[in-house]
Amino acid sequence: MPGGDGRAGDRAGVEHAALRAESLNSLGRHDQALAVASRALASDPGDSELLIQAAVAHLGLGAPEESRRLLYSAAALDPGSARIHRILSFVALQEGLLAEAVQAGLRAVQLSPFDSLAHAQLARALARQGDRASAVTAAGRAIELAPNSAETHIAMADVLFPDGTRPPKADLARAEEHLGRALQVEPSNAAALNDLARIHLARGHGVRAAGHLASAVRADPMTEVMQRNMDVVFISLVARAHWVLFVMWFVTRQVFREGGGNSPRWVPLVLAVAGLGIIGWVLLRLRAQIPAHLGAFVRGFVRRERVGTLWTACLAATAVLFVASAVAPDSVREGLLLWAWVPLLAGAVLSWVRVGRSRRQR
Amino acid sequence: MSNPLIESLTRAVEAAPGDVPLRLHLAELLVAAGQQDAAITQCAVALQHEPGNVAARALMGRAMAGPDGGTSVTPPPPEGTAAPAAAAPPVGPQPTPPSDPPAYGAPAPDSSPVSFDWTMAESDVSEVAPERMFVAGGDEQATDVPAWDVERTSLTLKDVGGMSQVKDRLTAAFIAPMQNPELRKLYGKSLRGGMLLYGPPGCGKTFIGRAIAGELGAHFINVGLADVLDMYIGASERNVADIFRLARANAPVVVFLDEVDALGQKRSLTRSSGMRTTVNQLLTELDGISGQNEGVFVVGATNQPWDVDPALRRPGRLDRTLLVLPPDQPARESIFRHHLAQRPVEGIDLGWLAKSTDGFSGADIAHVCETASEKALMEGVRTGVIRMIQMKDLKAALAEVRPSTGPWFDSARNVVQFANEDGTYNELRDYMKKNRKL
Numbered sequence: 001m002p003g004g005d006g007r008a009g010d011r012a013g014v015e016h017a018a019l020r021a022e023s024l025n026s027l028g029r030h031d032q033a034l035a036v037a038s039r040a041l042a043s044d045p046g047d048s049e050l051l052i053q054a055a056v057a058h059l060g061l062g063a064p065e066e067s068r069r070l071l072y073s074a075a076a077l078d079p080g081s082a083r084i085h086r087i088l089s090f091v092a093l094q095e096g097l098l099a100e101a102v103q104a105g106l107r108a109v110q111l112s113p114f115d116s117l118a119h120a121q122l123a124r125a126l127a128r129q130g131d132r133a134s135a136v137t138a139a140g141r142a143i144e145l146a147p148n149s150a151e152t153h154i155a156m157a158d159v160l161f162p163d164g165t166r167p168p169k170a171d172l173a174r175a176e177e178h179l180g181r182a183l184q185v186e187p188s189n190a191a192a193l194n195d196l197a198r199i200h201l202a203r204g205h206g207v208r209a210a211g212h213l214a215s216a217v218r219a220d221p222m223t224e225v226m227q228r229n230m231d232v233v234f235i236s237l238v239a240r241a242h243w244v245l246f247v248m249w250f251v252t253r254q255v256f257r258e259g260g261g262n263s264p265r266w267v268p269l270v271l272a273v274a275g276l277g278i279i280g281w282v283l284l285r286l287r288a289q290i291p292a293h294l295g296a297f298v299r300g301f302v303r304r305e306r307v308g309t310l311w312t313a314c315l316a317a318t319a320v321l322f323v324a325s326a327v328a329p330d331s332v333r334e335g336l337l338l339w340a341w342v343p344l345l346a347g348a349v350l351s352w353v354r355v356g357r358s359r360r361q362r
Numbered sequence: 363m364s365n366p367l368i369e370s371l372t373r374a375v376e377a378a379p380g381d382v383p384l385r386l387h388l389a390e391l392l393v394a395a396g397q398q399d400a401a402i403t404q405c406a407v408a409l410q411h412e413p414g415n416v417a418a419r420a421l422m423g424r425a426m427a428g429p430d431g432g433t434s435v436t437p438p439p440p441e442g443t444a445a446p447a448a449a450a451p452p453v454g455p456q457p458t459p460p461s462d463p464p465a466y467g468a469p470a471p472d473s474s475p476v477s478f479d480w481t482m483a484e485s486d487v488s489e490v491a492p493e494r495m496f497v498a499g500g501d502e503q504a505t506d507v508p509a510w511d512v513e514r515t516s517l518t519l520k521d522v523g524g525m526s527q528v529k530d531r532l533t534a535a536f537i538a539p540m541q542n543p544e545l546r547k548l549y550g551k552s553l554r555g556g557m558l559l560y561g562p563p564g565c566g567k568t569f570i571g572r573a574i575a576g577e578l579g580a581h582f583i584n585v586g587l588a589d590v591l592d593m594y595i596g597a598s599e600r601n602v603a604d605i606f607r608l609a610r611a612n613a614p615v616v617v618f619l620d621e622v623d624a625l626g627q628k629r630s631l632t633r634s635s636g637m638r639t640t641v642n643q644l645l646t647e648l649d650g651i652s653g654q655n656e657g658v659f660v661v662g663a664t665n666q667p668w669d670v671d672p673a674l675r676r677p678g679r680l681d682r683t684l685l686v687l688p689p690d691q692p693a694r695e696s697i698f699r700h701h702l703a704q705r706p707v708e709g710i711d712l713g714w715l716a717k718s719t720d721g722f723s724g725a726d727i728a729h730v731c732e733t734a735s736e737k738a739l740m741e742g743v744r745t746g747v748i749r750m751i752q753m754k755d756l757k758a759a760l761a762e763v764r765p766s767t768g769p770w771f772d773s774a775r776n777v778v779q780f781a782n783e784d785g786t787y788n789e790l791r792d793y794m795k796k797n798r799k800l
Binding site: 029217219 | 587588591623624627637666668669773776777779780781783
């Protein structure tokens with residue numbers, strides 16, 4: 001039966017292409033995966049596995065709409081596949097289509113009620129939709145089904161501390177606990193380390209967050225999200241240092257001015273010590289948390305964050321002017337202190353620019 | 363069609379490849395004997411040695427003009443005329459003015475400006491084209507022939523142009539101990555080993571793999587992912603086992619694992635349990651059982667070494683790594699020479715080309731040569747005047763082709779900066795620093 005053999009050969013070719021595409025997708029080589037899947041789809045457009053792999057590749061390449069379209073085609077071909085609906089839910093969530101994400105998640109759970117990944121995905125979708133109680137229940141079920149899976153614990157942490165929210169301290173502590181368990185299972189899980197950094201940043205522990213992000217980047221150097229999050233940590237540290245100096249300068253100028261309008265000698269001295277102290281303390285702690293790659297992260301920050309870099313430069317200029325006014329003779333001391341106002345104000349303006357930009361990007 | 367004089371001269375030319383007059387004499391005889399293809403090759407080599415040699419160029423033109431003095435590409439007839447004989451010679455130098463009708467007959471009266479008769483040409487070469495391997499009715503994919511070919515390769519490291527650092531390291535770390543059995547025994551070194559070649563795509567990793575086999579006088583088995591992966595449970599593992607069984611039966615052998623990152627990818631990245639068991643099988647085979655792997659050298663090649671399972675790089679497996687970088691200037695010159703050797707060229711400044719292609723991979727250079735050939739060919743088709751590939755074609759091709767290694771270094775930068783604690787990528791880091799890529 002040559003014809004039959006030929007079909008078997010074609011089938012083997014398609015299956016092989018699907019495996020290859022899956023392998024490439026898992027390595028993050030979505031462009032190659034898409035090429036492999038597309039070629040095979042040309043010969044067998046009705047293969048749901050190939051459609052899934054092409055959809056995953058499209059998602060990785062930043063085309064969620066196309067990804068969703070392919071997944072709907074795959075779901076039409078194989079309506080009983082929980083996996084397709086789970087991925088569809090994930091893609092819809094990426095696009096912000098919350099109702100669709102929840103619906104697809106529910107379908108995945110109905111089709112495969114013992115699939116922990118389906119429950120985890122449903123939990124994430126519900127959390128984004130604002131149904132926190134159901135989300136926690138779904139994530140809890142996922143953990144019951146797979147207590148030793150890092151993925152389920154990370155899902156619970158995501159539910160307790162969704163992106164862009166400020167949860168209560170108790171939830172942060174629970175999220176941290178789950179991430180700790182995830183890291184026990186997979187000590188270099190980049191997603192868990194990244195989430196742990198988010199928790200520390202929410203608590204105001206920027207330097208500790210930097211340490212976890214450095215570990216996350218080491219575990220997965222190819223994913224840029226963690227490097228960008230490190231930029232956020234740097235910005236938050238610069239912001240805090242800047243506002244502390246800003247307030248100190250303002251208060252000392254208002255309260256401790258002498259009769260002639262000049263500040264007493266100890267004022268610039270205190271400001272200089274504060275400026276150098278804050279910057280030095282942050283740098284030393286960062287150095288301790290990121291012993292090997294601080295320079296690389298700073299270079300990346302300078303490359304990606306123009307406004308942030310300018311802001312940092314303003315902060316450094318302020319500290320230099322404080323020190324200069326502390327050691328300068330009385331005749332120029334007041335002038336230098338006044339000049340310190342310029343980078344402080346510029347820094348404040350840049351902080352608003354930065355906030356505006358990040359809001360627009362969201 | 364053997365001619366004793368030609369055979370004798372061919373041997374003489376092989377013995378003295380730099381003797382251009384002798385080579386041209388041979389080419390002259392080949393043209394006279396109607397062996398145009400061989401004559402063109404000889405002329406091309408002569409022009410490699412002496413690009414400005416007028417006699418060589420003239421002879422090349424005659425050889426290209428075909429046995430009848432005609433060309434295989436007919437000049438387009440001027441408007442309103444149909445007979446090629448009346449066509450005015452096109453602008454530009456023409457090797458030999460065609461006095462007779464073109465070899466493939468007169469162009470059709472309604473022919474477009476490009477009037478080369480491809481159908482006729484294809485029918486002409488159909489006699490020499492290989493026949494289908496399988497007759498109709500059979501399944502072309504179903505075959506009893508083993509999926510993996512055990513090859514004998516005549517390539518050696520001498521055939522690898524430039525790259526002296528790579529060759530030195532290969533010799534010191536891998537080849538010299540294997541080639542010196544007495545020393546090897548003295549130092550208790552086993553006749554097995556593995557090496558991981560990594561670097562940007564298109565820089566000659568596979569070529570080096572073959573050269574290692576040639577250098578060791580070993581067989582060569584090239585294994586790609588497609589040879590191993592199988593959808594059915596257990597089939598991929600069986601394929602891996604079969605490959606190593608075949609290798610052991612043919613020892614000494616170099617097993618070249620192409621794209622080893624896909625075949626032996628980090629198990630933490632692998633969601634499919636099938637792939638995990640394939641990696642496990644590969645590890646088992648690499649370890650061998652009770653020294654079964656004596657004489658089996660495993661060379662893995664990858665563009666993404668950071669995706670290779672760390673277990674594959676443990677001692678006794680692919681424990682030595684070698685960075686294969688884009689070719690250096692001498693290597694680029696060699697690669698240009700190689701890719702242009704069989705083409706009709708004139709006035710080629712290989713030094714300039716090598717200097718202008720910093721960062722190009724071997725594949726990029728091949729692409730440049732191909733593009734330049736296309737340009738010369740298309741101009742010939744358009745104008746009807748056959749001409750040789752010149753520097754202007756290569757310069758135009760260079761303007762179009764960009765080095766493909768850039769994205770690879772962008773990816774590598776992240777790894778070198780953030781995931782090089784154990785110093786695995788120090789060599790790459792040093793190269794990137796030196797070339798301002800970091």
